Structure formats: C-alpha cells, structure tokens
Amino acid sequence: MTIRLRTLLGDHPCTAALKNGSLKSDLVAFDFAEYSPTNKGFKPMVRDGAFDVSEMAIVTYLMARSFGKPMVLLPNVVLARFQHAHALYNAKLGTLRPADLNGKRVGIRSFTTTTGAWLRGILANDYGVDLNSINWVTFEDAHVAEFKDTTKRAPPGKEIIQMLLDGELDAVLGEKADRPGLKPLFPDAASEEKSWFAKHGALPxxxxxxxxxxxxxxxxxxVREVFRLLQESAALAPAGSPRFSLKEMRRSLEMIIGYTAQQGLIPYACAVDELFDDLTRTLR
Structure with missing residues (x-):
C-alpha cells in the first residue's frame, strides 16, 4: 500500500524531479502543499505539525528542537548559498563597512531567520562586531512561538527597504534590492565569499x-524512501547545484549551531549527531 505524505517542498533544482512527478515511488506518494514563498509553511509545521515531510530553515529547526518540537532532521540539503550579498546600507548617509556596525540601527525581517543568523555570525566572528551593541529592528515574529524576541519591532505598516531608504535604518540584513543609493554592506561580496570559504571550508x-x-x-x-528520493532528485539537478558530502554538511551544521548558540537563539551548542534520531542518523 502506498503511504501518502503531507509534504512541503519548495521549487529548487534539487527537488524538481520530485515536484514535477518524473521521479516516483511505489512506497510513498507526496501530497504537496503550496506556500509562496515556501518559508510561510514553516510556522504551521513548527506550531501545528502540519506536514509529514517538510522543508525547514535550519535555524528554525535548531530552535524548534530546543523547545522539544516533534520533528526529526533528514541529512538532505535543499538550499545553501553564501550570505555576504544579502546585506545593504544607505550610501546617501555615508560609507558603511561591516566593522562600522557597532551601535547602528540594523533591520532584519525576523531576528531568527537563517540568513540573519549566518550574517550575524560572520559579522561577529570575522569582523569583530559587537552584536549586543546593535539596535535591531524586526518586522515579524519567530516561527517558534515560545521564543522570546526582545528586539524592537518596526512600526505597523513600515517596510524594511523603505525604512533604509528613508534613513530610519543604517543597514539591513537578509535583503537584496537594486535601488538608487543602496549599496552592499560587503563591497565585493564575491571576493568576501571566496575568502570566507577558504578560511572556514563551509557553504552555509x-x-x-x-x-x-x-x-x-x-x-x-x-522515511528511508523519502531520503532516497530526495537524494536521487538532487542527483538529477543541473550541474552547479549545491551538493553536499556528509563531511561538508556536518561542517556547515557545526558552524550554524555555534552561531545560533552564540546569539542566544538556542541554549547550548549541541553536537551535530543530536539533530538526528536513531533512524535518520544512519541514512547515507
């Protein structure tokens, strides 16, 4: 008998063969939920267990796990990227470099976004920024309801890029926008990414x-079949799509666990193996 699974998966090169039906299984079938963007489905999964299988931001998972949410990680990566290009400042207010952020007003959609956690980790550990000195301005709650967000909330109706353009914020994290006057916080993001990878050996x-x-x-x-199908679908993705060996995945997870604990989003830096259960830890 085929097992039908309520499933949330975004449209990525590595999921295309599953989403378009070209990759099938006699054991499991996926009933795909449609959320646009996909991250809008993370809150129902974390708070209500809405899906049997779900794409999940890694920081959301780390936080959900710390509060005992009944989810288990699979060793399948569906989205990874360097983060340096996702930070902006308003050049009309003067030149701003990463090391200049102490004491500044910095906007971010939610303090708990994965991109935000990566960027804050980079700023703190590679540029010496004191994250506690920054006046964080946020626009959304965390996916995990139990998390106590102490950041300042933007006034109702305000939009993050417009606040940056209006001089109400000095910089924003987790955003890309081609607007006059806005420049990347990391002036040569591609070069910064290469240097960061050479130093840390991880793709975020x-x-x-x-x-x-x-x-x-x-x-x-x-669960074994879901893992196998995700692996097979990733193998069918076009050349150039991110592919992780087990060692590469563990290195990236070690880094984001450390950053997330450093920033107070989880109570301690757990071991990578703690993210899996007895079954998913054996999947290769």
Whole structure:
C-alpha cells in the first residue's frame, strides 16, 4: 500500500524531479502543499505539525528542537548559498563597512531567520562586531512561538527597504534590492565569499528537510524512501547545484549551531549527531 505524505517542498533544482512527478515511488506518494514563498509553511509545521515531510530553515529547526518540537532532521540539503550579498546600507548617509556596525540601527525581517543568523555570525566572528551593541529592528515574529524576541519591532505598516531608504535604518540584513543609493554592506561580496570559504571550508546551509517524529517512529521504511528520493532528485539537478558530502554538511551544521548558540537563539551548542534520531542518523 502506498503511504501518502503531507509534504512541503519548495521549487529548487534539487527537488524538481520530485515536484514535477518524473521521479516516483511505489512506497510513498507526496501530497504537496503550496506556500509562496515556501518559508510561510514553516510556522504551521513548527506550531501545528502540519506536514509529514517538510522543508525547514535550519535555524528554525535548531530552535524548534530546543523547545522539544516533534520533528526529526533528514541529512538532505535543499538550499545553501553564501550570505555576504544579502546585506545593504544607505550610501546617501555615508560609507558603511561591516566593522562600522557597532551601535547602528540594523533591520532584519525576523531576528531568527537563517540568513540573519549566518550574517550575524560572520559579522561577529570575522569582523569583530559587537552584536549586543546593535539596535535591531524586526518586522515579524519567530516561527517558534515560545521564543522570546526582545528586539524592537518596526512600526505597523513600515517596510524594511523603505525604512533604509528613508534613513530610519543604517543597514539591513537578509535583503537584496537594486535601488538608487543602496549599496552592499560587503563591497565585493564575491571576493568576501571566496575568502570566507577558504578560511572556514563551509557553504552555509539555509534549508534542509524534516519529518514528523511520528513518521520516523512508526514508518521507518517511508522515511528511508523519502531520503532516497530526495537524494536521487538532487542527483538529477543541473550541474552547479549545491551538493553536499556528509563531511561538508556536518561542517556547515557545526558552524550554524555555534552561531545560533552564540546569539542566544538556542541554549547550548549541541553536537551535530543530536539533530538526528536513531533512524535518520544512519541514512547515507
């Protein structure tokens, strides 16, 4: 009998073969939920267990795990990218460099976004920025309801890029915009990314895949099949799409765990193996 799975997966090169139906299974079938953008489905998964299989921002998963949410990580990466290009400042107010951010007003969609956590980690650990000195301005709650956000909330109706253009923010993280007067916080992002990779040996992971704890416990064969299908779909992606060895995945996870703990989003830096259960830890 085919096991039908409520599933949230975005449209990525590595998921295309699953999403378009060209890759099928006799064991499992996916009932895809449609959220645009995909991250709008993360809150229902974290708060209500809305899916059996779900794409998930890695920082959201780390936070959800710290509050005992019944989800288990699969070793499948669906979105990874360098982060340096996703930070802007208003050049009309003067030149701003990463090391100049102490004491500044910095906007971010939510303090708990994965891109934000990566960028704050880079700023703190590679540029000596004191994250506690920054006046953080946010626009959305965390996906994890139990997290206590102490940042300043932007006034209702305000938009992050417009606040930057109006001089109400000095910089923003997690954004790209081609607007007059806005410049990248990292002036040569491509060069910065190469240097960062040479130093740290990691490609930052944004999204992986989780399954419900119930599915992992009661239908292990279905979980193994989901993993296999995700692996096969990724192998069919065009050349140049991010592909992670187990060692590369672990290195990136070690870094984001450290950054997330450093920033107070989780209570301690757990070991990578703690992110998986007895089943998913064996998947290769």
């Amino acid at each position: 992971i944004n999204h992986m895949v989780v399954v419900s704890e119930t599915l992992s416990r009661t239908q292990p064969e279905a």
